[in-house]
Amino acid sequence: MRSESSKIAVNGGEESRGTVRAANEVLSGHTRRGLLRRVLPFLGPAFIASVAYIDPGNFSTNIQGGASFGYLLLWVIVASNLMAMLIQALSAKLGIATGLNLPEMCRTYFPRPVVWAMWLLAEIVAMATDLAEFLGAAVGFQLLFHIPLLLGGLLTAIVTFLILGLERYGFRPLEAVISALVGIIALCYVIETILVRPAWGTIAYHALVPQFAGPESILLASGILGATVMPHVIYLHSALTQGRIVVRDPVRLKRLFRYELLDVLIAMGIAGFVNAAMLIMAAGTFFQAGLRQVGTLEEAYRTLQPLLGSAASWVFAISLLISGLSSSTVGTMSGQVIMQGFLHRQIPVWLRRLVTMLPSLLVIMLGLEPTRTLVISQVVLSFGIPFALVPLILFTQRHDIMGILVNSRLTTILAWLVAGLIIALNVFLLYQVFTGGW
Numbered sequence: 041m042r043s044e045s046s047k048i049a050v051n052g053g054e055e056s057r058g059t060v061r062a063a064n065e066v067l068s069g070h071t072r073r074g075l076l077r078r079v080l081p082f083l084g085p086a087f088i089a090s091v092a093y094i095d096p097g098n099f100s101t102n103i104q105g106g107a108s109f110g111y112l113l114l115w116v117i118v119a120s121n122l123m124a125m126l127i128q129a130l131s132a133k134l135g136i137a138t139g140l141n142l143p144e145m146c147r148t149y150f151p152r153p154v155v156w157a158m159w160l161l162a163e164i165v166a167m168a169t170d171l172a173e174f175l176g177a178a179v180g181f182q183l184l185f186h187i188p189l190l191l192g193g194l195l196t197a198i199v200t201f202l203i204l205g206l207e208r209y210g211f212r213p214l215e216a217v218i219s220a221l222v223g224i225i226a227l228c229y230v231i232e233t234i235l236v237r238p239a240w241g242t243i244a245y246h247a248l249v250p251q252f253a254g255p256e257s258i259l260l261a262s263g264i265l266g267a268t269v270m271p272h273v274i275y276l277h278s279a280l281t282q283g284r285i286v287v288r289d290p291v292r293l294k295r296l297f298r299y300e301l302l303d304v305l306i307a308m309g310i311a312g313f314v315n316a317a318m319l320i321m322a323a324g325t326f327f328q329a330g331l332r333q334v335g336t337l338e339e340a341y342r343t344l345q346p347l348l349g350s351a352a353s354w355v356f357a358i359s360l361l362i363s364g365l366s367s368s369t370v371g372t373m374s375g376q377v378i379m380q381g382f383l384h385r386q387i388p389v390w391l392r393r394l395v396t397m398l399p400s401l402l403v404i405m406l407g408l409e410p411t412r413t414l415v416i417s418q419v420v421l422s423f424g425i426p427f428a429l430v431p432l433i434l435f436t437q438r439h440d441i442m443g444i445l446v447n448s449r450l451t452t453i454l455a456w457l458v459a460g461l462i463i464a465l466n467v468f469l470l471y472q473v474f475t476g477g478w
Contacts, residue, residue, distance in 0.1 A: 053210025063285045066299070067292040082299035084215030085280035086307035087222055088370055089128055092169070092270040093121075093311035094225055095367035096176020096337075097417060099360055101263040102315055103340050106322025108332050109257055111239075111246040114319055116261045118247050120268035121312035123458045125304055127429060130436045130447070130455060131274050132300045135282035136293065137445040138435075142278045142428065143381020145435050158427060159382035162275065165424035166375045167399050168417040169272050173371050174400035175413065176337070177364025183341050183357040189404045196368055197394075203369045211284060221366040226310050228359035229317035235348045236324035243320060262465055268315060269462070271421060272374035274428040279377040290444045297445055321356075423466050429459045 063081035065071050071078065105113045135141055140148065143162070147155050174196055181192030206214040252258055281300060287293055322340070325347045326332065337360065344353040379385060403413055433455045439446045447455070 053212060056210025056212040059212050060285060063296075063299075064287070067285070067287060067295050069295075079299065079302060082285070082296075083303050083306065084211070084219065085132060085277060085284060085300065086128060086303040087219040088215060088280055088373075089131075089273040089277045090222060090307040090311040091218060091363075091366045091370045092273040092276075092374075093124060093268055093308065094222070094314045094363055095169075095173050095270075095371075096179070096360060096364050097169075097172035097421070098264075098268065098315055099176060099318060099337060099363065100172075101260060102318035103322040103326075103337070105257075105260045105264055106319040106324075107326035107340075108260065109253055110323040110327040111242055111320070112251055112253060113257065113261055113264060114243060114246040114316060114323075115248060115250050116264045117268065117312065117315045117319060119250075120265050121308060121315065123462075124269050124311070125308045126451075126454060126458060127269060127274055127432070128277050128308060129301055129304045130432055130451075131277035132281045132304060133297055133442070133445050134432065134436055135278035135280065136285075136297055136300065137442045139282050139286070140278075141282050141377055141381050142275045142432055142435075143378055145278075145441075146431055147382055147384065149435070150431075155382055158431075159378065161424060161427045162272070162378045162382065163375075165271050165421060165428075166371065166378055168420040168424075169270070169371045169374070170368070171400050171403065171413065172417045172421075173364055173367040175364075175403065176360055177368055178400075178404065179337050180357055180361025180364050183338065184354075184361060190401065193401055193404055196364060199365050200368045200372060203365070204372060211280075218366055218370070221362050222307070222310060224362050225359050225366075226314055228355045228362075229314050229321070231355050232321045232352060232359075233317045235352050236321050238320050238324040247316070258465075258468065264315075265462065265465065269425055269429075271424040271428040272371065272378070274425075274432060275381070276370070276374040276377050279381070293444055426459060426463050426466070429455075429462070433459060 059081045062077075066073065066078045066081060102117070105116075131142065134145065138145065143159075146158055150158070174193055175189075177196040177199075178189045178192035181187045181195055182189055187195070203214070203217060206217060252261065285296055287296055326340070326343065329347060331343060341353050341357055344356055379387065433447075433452065435441055436455075437447045437452045
């Protein structure tokens with residue numbers, strides 16, 4: 041059973057059809073292509089999903105984490121990234137094996153009241169996601185061009201519409217543009233890391249040794265986790281693979297998943313590097329200079345200039361703007377998948393964008409502090425993770441649903457351990473919230 045939306049994506053555009061032909065040739069096992077040319081047709085879906093892992097919410101949480109605690113929370117980024125690789129691989133596999141995305145699977149197998157409750161939670165998560173992405177891009181416009189936040193927000197909406205317009209030419213042009221934007225963000229942080237000249241020995245230690253330093257560090261760790269393991273792209277990734285390359289033969293199915301797994305490892309590896317570089321930059325500049333209260337994006341931009349030079353602050357603002365624009369596009373795509381999958385109702389993208397941008401514009405008009413708002417939105421996201429992750433594990437561990445691509449016992453155990461860890465952390469945060477611990 042495959043949805044109509046997936047067929048539209050595959051059939052649109054000659055470049056996309058060429059990608060499908062090349063992929064099928066590779067999967068047949070009868071090709072003389074080199075390694076790179078064999079892999080290229082399968083790269084794309086995870087790069088779109090990876091944008092959510094380097095969105096403006098990550099900027100806020102990672103900078104606050106680095107400025108307040110130095111390299112202490114670097115292990116949280118490493119662990120979160122490994123969890124993200126596992127989760128996104130399961131999501132991609134669900135779409136390949138079933139031809140349905142996660143919201144469609146929930147609608148097919150769960151009772152109606154449960155589906156409605158899950159849809160409502162997913163919509164709240166989507167709005168929290170949009171808030172972070174929208175605000176980040178608006179702040180980026182303000183830092184680079186001195187444009188008021190409200191006007192920057194409207195410009196973000198326009199650019200998002202333009203990028204989403206590429207969908208009419210098939211999946212490949214959109215994947216190419218998003219991948220290029222991810223490349224620009226990664227390049228920006230290569231430059232920032234070179235300028236910071238961090239202490240690599242200390243970095244290696246804190247990347248491997250888990251440590252906390254009080255309740256505030258746990259709150260930030262949860263925010264980093266929420267910003268890294270993003271629930272809305274758990275829904276989206278299955279939609280990106282559900283009709284991209286369609287094969288039935290078990291051998292080809294396994295080959296297809298192996299190539300998509302490579303896509304996940306490369307894209308999430310880049311996202312993990314960018315996240316780590318954000319925290320390293322904040323730790324190597326603000327924390328080392330004793331500026332531990334530097335937590336807002338605007339302060340970070342202004343403070344980078346005297347510490348590292350004007351190039352560092354410009355690179356930071358460019359990466360923030362590109363991150364906001366690309367993740368806003370991906371957030372809108374996720375919102376469409378959530379609404380269509382859970383409700384089987386389709387509304388125009390422009391209407392969806394207008395509805396989801398309202399909370400962000402309201403925050404701007406009320407004059408709420410953008411960075412603190414971003415951090416809180418990331419905590420909201422962390423609470424939404426179990427409601428996407430648990431159904432994903434339930435489906436992918438069932439042989440009658442997944443067939444030959446069913447999870448191995450080890451994969452299922454690891455997935456449940458990840459889900460349990462995230463849920464436990466969220467329960468602790470709830471305790472902190474209701475007892476006034478933060």
